[in-house]
Amino acid sequence: MANQIVLLAFVAMTCSLVIAFEPKPLQDFCIADTTSSVIRVNGFPCLDSKLAQADHFSFGGLHMPGNTTNPLGVKITPVNVAQIPGLNTLGISLARIDYAPGGVTPPHTHPRATEILTVVKGKIYVGFVTSNPENKLISKVLKKGDVFVFPIGLVHFQQNLGSGTAISQSSLSSQNPGVITIANSVFGPNPSISDDVLAKAFQVDKSIISSLQAQF
Template sequence: MKAVYLFLVTFLALASSCAFASDPSPLQDFCVAINDTKTTGAVFVNGNFCKDPKLASANDFFFHGLKEANTSNRFGSTATLLTVNDIPGINTLGTTIARIDYAPRGLNPLHFHPRGSEILLVVEGTLFAGFVTSNPENRLFTKILNKGDVFVFPVGLIHFQLNVGKNKAVAVSGFSSQNPGRTDVANAVFGSNPSISQEVLTKGFQVDRNIIEYLQKQFQMYNSMIEMKHDSY
């Protein structure tokens, strides 16, 4: 009987730890991240060292100028995510923010965030936004969003935004993680390095091999251009 009871307690503990896995709740007011591990009083917490709280200042929780980004790319949109490197004070707080700029007809392509839900506020313009639920329903939720409208994208679900207006659009997103991550679906599938087997993709998408070859070339070429651009900085 004791063995059964112990097994049940262990199982429930493991199940609950999996079900509620997310950014851990902080055990202190804040934990301002620092890169200098030799700083007096530095403590290693959740991927970053923290400075002595007595040495923290308002600037550790401040970022100036989340400015308009260049949208002259193949999608016509750019998402600028602020990380702990931009705002050291968000370390361990389980949140961050991003600005998304859209050219007319610009698309924030199909993607998902594996570690955080997203709440989006339209600042300017009109967006067509949506997300798809998981198997087996694969249900699509969409909405036309105007200035001042808010939409939520649940963690891990594929979503998108398209600027359907004639002018530029701007949105601001908040996340329930300080490191929500991002996986662009098409780029991950067709632009991976090394490439996914064409047999796998042909059977998986039920299309001709020539289509797969074309898509792989497109995304691999795009990724190479992005790498060259970054290397030139």
């Protein structure tokens, strides 16, 4: 009897973990009706399926290089429900990332998605940090054709180590994975986090905090 109880408890916990992620669709598709005024609940309202067209399920231009002339030297081209309305409720999205030499995708998280990255061109240094208290850095240098996984919610980054441009493509397990860039969230929110809090948290002088906040 005790073994059966343990087994049932394990099954219940497993089921609860499964349903914690995006629910399975209850119809063939649910094209996002972005013009609707209906309240959103975990996705956009559905367009009448009779109005479905091929354009609702396609996106052109992922082959086009992104403009990396910015301070980070990186351009991300997302392909999510905003670009493909037919992705609504399907729980998946893509992104192309272009890197200038030395370009960096800064430490960030995706609160609603695991990311699997494939290197299309170049040599890219990638890594993620495990949660407290270990805070272990797991990193690797990837080359063309290599694949790396960033688990859901963990802080991760990418950097182009080559002398030329680099390209990667990511698949994410959410139609709307979200992005939380650590530096922007800490030093650039509106209104600002108190410099007393940040100085104490980072164990530095307030002048350093002010200098960092000014960048965002």
